[in-house]
Amino acid sequence: xxxxxxxxxxxxxxxxxxxxxxxxxxxxxxxxxxxxxxxxxxxxxxxxxxxxxxxxxxxxxxxxxxxxxxxxxxxxxxxxxxxxxxxxxxxxxxxxxxxxxxxxxxxxxxxxxxxxxxxxxxxxxxxxxxxxxxxxxxxxxxxxxxxxxxxxxxxxxxxxxxxxxxxxxxxxxxxxxxxxxxxxxxxxxxxxxxxxxxxxxxxxxxxxxxxxxxxxxxxxxxxxxxxxxxxxxxxxxxxxxxxxxxxxxxxxxxxxxxxxxxxxxxxxxxxxxxxxxxxxxxxxxxxxxxxxxxxxxxxxxxxxxxxxxxxxxxxxxxxxxxxxxxxxxxxxxxxxxxxxxxxxxxxxxxxxxxxxxxxxxxxxxxxxxxxxxxxxxxxxxxxxxxxxxxxxxxxxxxxxxxxxx
Amino acid sequence: xxxxxxxxxxxxxxxxxxxxxxxxxxxxxxxxxxxxxxxxxxxxxxxxxxxxxxxxxxxxxxxxxxxxxxxxxxxxxxxxxxxxxxxxxxxxxxxxxxxxxxxxxxxxxxxxxxxxxxxxxxxxxxxxxxxxxxxxxxxxxxxxxxxxxxxxxxxxxxxxxxxxxxxxxxxxxxxxxxxxxxxxxxxxxxxxxxxxxxxxxxxxxxxxxxxxxxxxxxxxxxxxxxxxxxxxxxxxxxxxxxxxxxxxxxxxxxxxxxxxxxxxxxxxxxxxxxxxxxxxxxxxxxxxxxxxxxxxxxxxxxxxxxxxxxxxxxxxxxxxxxxxxxxxxxxxxxxxxxxxxxxxxxxxxxxxxxxxxxxxxxxxxxxxxxxxxxxxxxxxxxxxxxxxxxxxxxxxxxxxxxxxx
Numbered sequence: 001x002x003x004x005x006x007x008x009x010x011x012x013x014x015x016x017x018x019x020x021x022x023x024x025x026x027x028x029x030x031x032x033x034x035x036x037x038x039x040x041x042x043x044x045x046x047x048x049x050x051x052x053x054x055x056x057x058x059x060x061x062x063x064x065x066x067x068x069x070x071x072x073x074x075x076x077x078x079x080x081x082x083x084x085x086x087x088x089x090x091x092x093x094x095x096x097x098x099x100x101x102x103x104x105x106x107x108x109x110x111x112x113x114x115x116x117x118x119x120x121x122x123x124x125x126x127x128x129x130x131x132x133x134x135x136x137x138x139x140x141x142x143x144x145x146x147x148x149x150x151x152x153x154x155x156x157x158x159x160x161x162x163x164x165x166x167x168x169x170x171x172x173x174x175x176x177x178x179x180x181x182x183x184x185x186x187x188x189x190x191x192x193x194x195x196x197x198x199x200x201x202x203x204x205x206x207x208x209x210x211x212x213x214x215x216x217x218x219x220x221x222x223x224x225x226x227x228x229x230x231x232x233x234x235x236x237x238x239x240x241x242x243x244x245x246x247x248x249x250x251x252x253x254x255x256x257x258x259x260x261x262x263x264x265x266x267x268x269x270x271x272x273x274x275x276x277x278x279x280x281x282x283x284x285x286x287x288x289x290x291x292x293x294x295x296x297x298x299x300x301x302x303x304x305x306x307x308x309x310x311x312x313x314x315x316x317x318x319x320x321x322x323x324x325x326x327x328x329x330x331x332x333x334x335x336x337x338x339x340x341x342x343x344x345x346x347x348x349x350x351x352x353x354x355x356x357x358x359x360x361x362x363x364x365x366x367x368x369x370x371x372x373x374x375x376x377x378x379x380x381x382x383x384x385x386x387x388x389x390x391x392x393x394x395x396x397x398x399x400x401x402x403x404x405x
Numbered sequence: 406x407x408x409x410x411x412x413x414x415x416x417x418x419x420x421x422x423x424x425x426x427x428x429x430x431x432x433x434x435x436x437x438x439x440x441x442x443x444x445x446x447x448x449x450x451x452x453x454x455x456x457x458x459x460x461x462x463x464x465x466x467x468x469x470x471x472x473x474x475x476x477x478x479x480x481x482x483x484x485x486x487x488x489x490x491x492x493x494x495x496x497x498x499x500x501x502x503x504x505x506x507x508x509x510x511x512x513x514x515x516x517x518x519x520x521x522x523x524x525x526x527x528x529x530x531x532x533x534x535x536x537x538x539x540x541x542x543x544x545x546x547x548x549x550x551x552x553x554x555x556x557x558x559x560x561x562x563x564x565x566x567x568x569x570x571x572x573x574x575x576x577x578x579x580x581x582x583x584x585x586x587x588x589x590x591x592x593x594x595x596x597x598x599x600x601x602x603x604x605x606x607x608x609x610x611x612x613x614x615x616x617x618x619x620x621x622x623x624x625x626x627x628x629x630x631x632x633x634x635x636x637x638x639x640x641x642x643x644x645x646x647x648x649x650x651x652x653x654x655x656x657x658x659x660x661x662x663x664x665x666x667x668x669x670x671x672x673x674x675x676x677x678x679x680x681x682x683x684x685x686x687x688x689x690x691x692x693x694x695x696x697x698x699x700x701x702x703x704x705x706x707x708x709x710x711x712x713x714x715x716x717x718x719x720x721x722x723x724x725x726x727x728x729x730x731x732x733x734x735x736x737x738x739x740x741x742x743x744x745x746x747x748x749x750x751x752x753x754x755x756x757x758x759x760x761x762x763x764x765x766x767x768x769x770x771x772x773x774x775x776x777x778x779x780x781x782x783x784x785x786x787x788x789x790x791x792x793x794x795x796x797x798x799x800x801x802x803x804x805x806x807x808x809x810x
Contacts, residue, residue, distance in 0.1 A: 049730030049738045049758075080726050082739065082759040115723020116760050227727050304709070305805055312806025318520020321485050322632050325454030333454045334487065353454075354487040355521045394799045400710055401717025 001161065003260045007139045007146075008160040010171035010196035012036050012238030014135040017148030020127025022075035022113070022120060029127050030072040030148035032194060033100055033135055037066035038234040039201040040108065041208040043216070045229035051079035052089040053109040054228060060105055061232070064201060070108045070192060070232055071096040071128060072149050074177070078111040078119050079227040088119040095125040099132040110190050110230050112151055112177060146175040149190055152399055153177050154272055159264040161257040165250045168241035170197045174261040178269035191216065191231045191265050197254055198237035199244040206247070207255040208233050215262035218294065218387040219270045220302045233258070270388035271371075275395030278310055279371045283386045284329075286378040292329035293378075293385035299327030300374060301389030310372060311391035315340065315363035317349035320374060337377040340366045406566065408665045412544045412551075413565040415576035415601035417441050417643030419540040422553030425532025427480035427518070427525060434532050435477040435553035437599060438505055438540055442471035443639040444606045445513065446613040448621070450634035456484035457494040458514040459633060465510055466637070469606060475513045475597060475637060476501040476533060477554050479582070483516040483524050484632040493524040500530040504537035515595050515635050517556055517582060551580040554595055557679055557804055558582050564669040566662040570655045573646035575602045577662050581670035583677050596621065596636045596670050602659055603642035604649040611652070612660040613638050620667035623699065623792040624675040625707045638663070675706075675793035676776075680800030683715055684776045688791045691783040697734035698783075698790035704732030705779060706794030715777060716796035720745065720768035722754035725779065742782040745771045 009015075012035040022028040042061040044054050060067060071092055078085050089111075093104040100107070111119070135141065146156050157176040162169060176191035199207075208231070216231060237243070244250045271279040282300045287293035300306060303323035309316040317338050324331065338350040340363060347363045348356055366372060414420075417440045427433040447466040449459050465472060476497050483490050494516075498509040505512070516524070540546065551561050562581040567574060581596035604612075613636070621636060642648070649655045676684040687705045692698035705711060708728035714721040722743050729736065743755040745768065752768045753761055771777060 047727065047730035048732075048736070049726045077723070080723055080738070080755065080758055080760070082757065084759075115721075115727060116755065117723075118760065227723075227730060304801075308802050308805030311802060314806065316519075316521075318482070318485055318522075318632075321454045322452065322520060325452035325632060331453070333485070350485065350521065352487065353485055354489075355485070355523065392802055392805075394802050396709075397713050397716060397797055397799050397802060400713030400797075401719065 001256050001260045003264050004160045005158055006160060007142045007158055007173060008162065008171055009137055009142055010173055010194050010238065012196055012236045013194050014137050015142045015145035016131060016134040016136060017144035018127065018131040018134065020131065021123045022073055027144065027148035028073055028075045029131055030145040031069065031096065031131060031135060032145055032192065033069040034234060034236040036236040036238055037068060038236045039199060039204050040067045041201065041204040041233045043208060043212050043231040045226055047227050049080065049227045051077050051111060051228040052081060052085035053078055053111045054230060056089045056093065057108045057230060060108060065105060067108055067234065068100055068102045068106045069096060070110060072110040072190060073124055074149055074151050075113040076111060076117055076119050077113045077115045077228050080116040081118050084118055088121045091121055091125050092128065095128040099129055108232055112149065112190055112228055115227060142173065149175065149177045151177060152274055157265050157268040159261045161261055163253050163257045165197065165241040165244065165253060168239055170239040170241055171195060172257050172261055174265050176265035176269055178272050189229055189269055193233045193258065193261055195235045196237065196239035197235050197244065198239065198241050199235050199254065203244050203246060203251055204233060204235055207251065207258045210255060211259040211262040215259065215266040218298060218385065219266045220298060220387065220389045267388050270390055273390035274399045275393040276390030277370065277393055278391045280310055280389045280391065281371065281373045281386060282376065283373065283384065284376045284378065285384045286380055287383045288330060288381035290383045290385060292331065293383050295327045295329035296324050296331065296376065297385045297387035299323045301387040304392055307389065307392035310367065311393050313364050313367035315349055315360065315367060320376065321353065331378045331380060335379040337379065339375045341373050341375060342366055342369050342371055344369055406661050406665045408669050409565045410563055411565060412547045412563055412578060413567065413576055414542055414547055415578055415599055415643065417601055417641045418599050419542050420547045420550035421536055421539040421541060422549035423532065423536040423539065425536065426528045427478055432549065432553035433478055433480045434536055435550040436474065436501065436536055436540060437550055437597065438474040439639060439641040441641040441643055442473060443641040444604060444609050445472045446606065446609040446638045448613060448617050448636040450631055452632050454485065454632045456482050456516060456633040457486060457490035458483055458516045459635060461494045461498065462513045462635060465513060470510060472513055472639065473505055473507045473511045474501060475515060477515040477595060478529055479554055479556050480518040481516060481522055481524050482518045482520045482633050485521040486523055489523055493526045496526055496530050497533065500533040504534055513637055517554065517595055517633055520632060547578065554580065554582045556582060559677055562670050562673040564666045566666055568658050568662045570602065570646040570649065570658060573644055575644040575646055576600060577666055579666040579670050581674055583674035594634055594674055598638045598663065598666055600640045601642065601644035602640050602649065603644065603646050604640050604659065608649050608651060608656055609638060609640055612663045615660060616664040616667040620664065620671040623703060623790065624671045625703060625792065625794045672793050675795055678795035679804045680798040681795030682775065682798055683796045685715055685794045685796065686776065686778045686791060687781065688778065688789065689781045689783065690789045691785055692788045693735060693786035695788045695790060697736065698788050700732045700734035701729050701736065701781065702790045702792035704728045706792040709797055712794065712797035715772065716798050718769050718772035720754055720765065720772060725781065726758065736783045736785060740784040742784065744780045746778050746780060747771055747774050747776055749774055
């Protein structure tokens with residue numbers, strides 16, 4: 001499965017992005033529209049405090065309703081805004097629906113930005129009407145849409161895949177934004193995947209659920225699970241393939257494409273964690289259960305102490321064992337091996353839970369790269385999991401010490 | 406109950422501290438010895454990866470054995486050191502026991518420092534024998550002992566209390582060290598309380614357990630639960646009071662003293678979190694259950710995003726709501742009020758889960774002090790809990806980016 005960062009738009013979709021005045025200068029409104037009704041699958045934050053647009057979208061995607069588009073604003077999360085927040089979300093949907101000629105509950109809404117500030121509703125709804133005219137199907141149009149959902153992201157996150165379903169070409173395009181409040185069980189992340197694949201809602205729901213567990217739910221930046229996390233997957237059937245209705249060969253191909261796009265977007269989010277200089281990939285091998293492997297991998301990727309050590313390129317493997325120990329995952333400390341590796345080499349730091357002699361110089365070389373893999377062998381069973389995170393840096397503190405201003 | 410920072414030694418105890426060569430320059434060995442056998446209660450880390458001394462102490466305090474002393478080294482945690490680590494712990498106990506004329510399993514051992522490095526055993530055991538000669542009962546001797554358990558702590562943490570048990574004066578003295586790897590369910594913290602109170606092991610166990618839940622288990626610096634966390638409470642009976650055997654009035658007085666000392670030491674640890682510039686006190690009121698109140702308070706005190714906002718004196722109350730929402734504690738977001746306060750004033754930031762108008766200037770004034778109270782009213786029930794934490798600063802990253810060197 002080849003995943004590309006370049007934007008290849010699926011058939012029947014248009015997009016655009018613009019600055020309408022929520023943020024001072026940067027683009028803050030993104031529109032995605034399908035000519036045809038789409039099956040929609042989704043995954044949302046588990047936070048008790050859910051932003052108004054999350055509740056709006058949940059009520060739509062939990063039903064069997066088909067949808068036509070997604071409107072997103074950045075710069076304001078529309079969270080902790082009470083009944084007025086709900087109204088504002090509805091107004092955004094209505095404004096987009098009116099221009100598109102569909103019903104408001106056929107439009108999904110996402111918001112990202114500061115929590116606890118009411119939306120500048122008139123600016124946003126007028127902006128939607130204005131921006132609608134610019135919807136287009138070119139690479140540039142989708143780039144505008146992907147840029148407009150960004151907040152503190154330092155680079156745009158997109159992924160495309162082309163697959164063949166029984167001889168018919170099917171396209172998938174993903175886009176995402178990070179980059180703080182990122183923790184397993186969704187994050188302050190918005191991710192959209194649009195595809196021209198013909199697939200039933202049930203099959204789409206399955207594919208998304210399977211993909212999310214090992215991708216978006218395995219990333220962490222700061223252990224803060226946000227109020228707005230949303231993954232939306234829209235399939236409009238414009239490719240004309242034989243509709244995927246169940247778990248057959250075509251489903252497997254489609255699911256792999258969804259998985260790979262999710263993985264690409266999720267690791268991009270981890271890599272672009274606020275202030276991050278390094279992507280950390282933690283792989284746990286030899287676990288007795290998948291649940292243990294996931295808990296342990298996520299715990300290590302989340303440890304502030306190990307994240308700070310990674311920033312300082314310090315091979316402090318004791319912090320890896322410590323984070324494993326409070327993960328809640330089961331393992332025998334006396335059987336654990338820990339190795340760090342990447343293209344600069346592979347250095348074993350710990351064997352059977354005890355120190356081994358290693359070259360500090362070689363370890364520092366590995367830890368100084370912008371991607372570091374931590375391989376943890378539990379040597380107990382045969383299940384494995386991978387989590388992605390980033391280092392904890394001065395810039396994380398700087399960015400988050402003064403976010404609202 | 407008056408708690409003092411000054412050191413007033415309970416009867417029958419001696420102490421000392423010295424530099425023996427584990428660290429480069431600072432004191433790294435601490436001895437506490439009782440003339441009389443002590444009842445010992447304790448509380449330990451819940452981390453699966455337990456340091457060798459933790460396992461040694463657990464086997465002693467979980468039995469009905471009486472103990473005579475505590476030997477502590479700083480600079481090396483003796484964690485992830487396998488069978489050799491166990492031997493090293495035993496050798497430390499043996500060295501102290503030999504000088505003291507008791508059995509090795511009547512000596513408790515604690516270690517704190519870097520994980521995954523074997524102990525320099527000869528240096529430590531010779532150091533114990535040498536340092537033993539300096540044991541004394543003055544304020545200065547106990548100061549040396551309290552200083553020698555410190556690692557990255559910036560100030561010494563002690564607390565004393567004098568109480569009257571049926572007319573007899575009873576003394577309690579506590580000492581503790583932080584200051585990274587600090588999270589509810591104990592932390593890289595060592596805390597000792599010694600008292601001349603006469604009390605049964607059963608009553609002592611109860612008092613300690615009750616005190617810990619609302620003190621040491623409610624502090625957090627970085628959500629990293631350490632491998633070495635230990636609280637030891639030794640009671641030698643030298644005060645000559647009528648022995649406390651059950652939950653009577655004398656027990657309540659004693660328990661309150663233990664609680665207040667634990668609270669003082671715990672908040673000192675939070676205040677002295679690595680790199681911290683501010684103590685955060687989070688009080689949750691109006692919860693339906695105590696468990697909900699504790700979960701919510703701890704979650705807010707642990708949030709990297711809110712901790713960074715506190716560092717920046719940014720009244721970003723949305724992050725408070727967000728951290729409450731992923732805490733696992735139950736509440737209705739639409740009923741939540743949030744107020745920040747200290748001697749500079751009181752500013753309500755949020756009412757019924759929605760923004761209220763407030764003076765940014767007044768909020769910044771409150772947030773710029775070195776202690777900030779966050780009061781969260783759930784307005785649902787009548788249970789409450791308080792958690793303590795600190796801000797997340799550049800210095801936390803600096804200290805932990807290069808700890809081993």
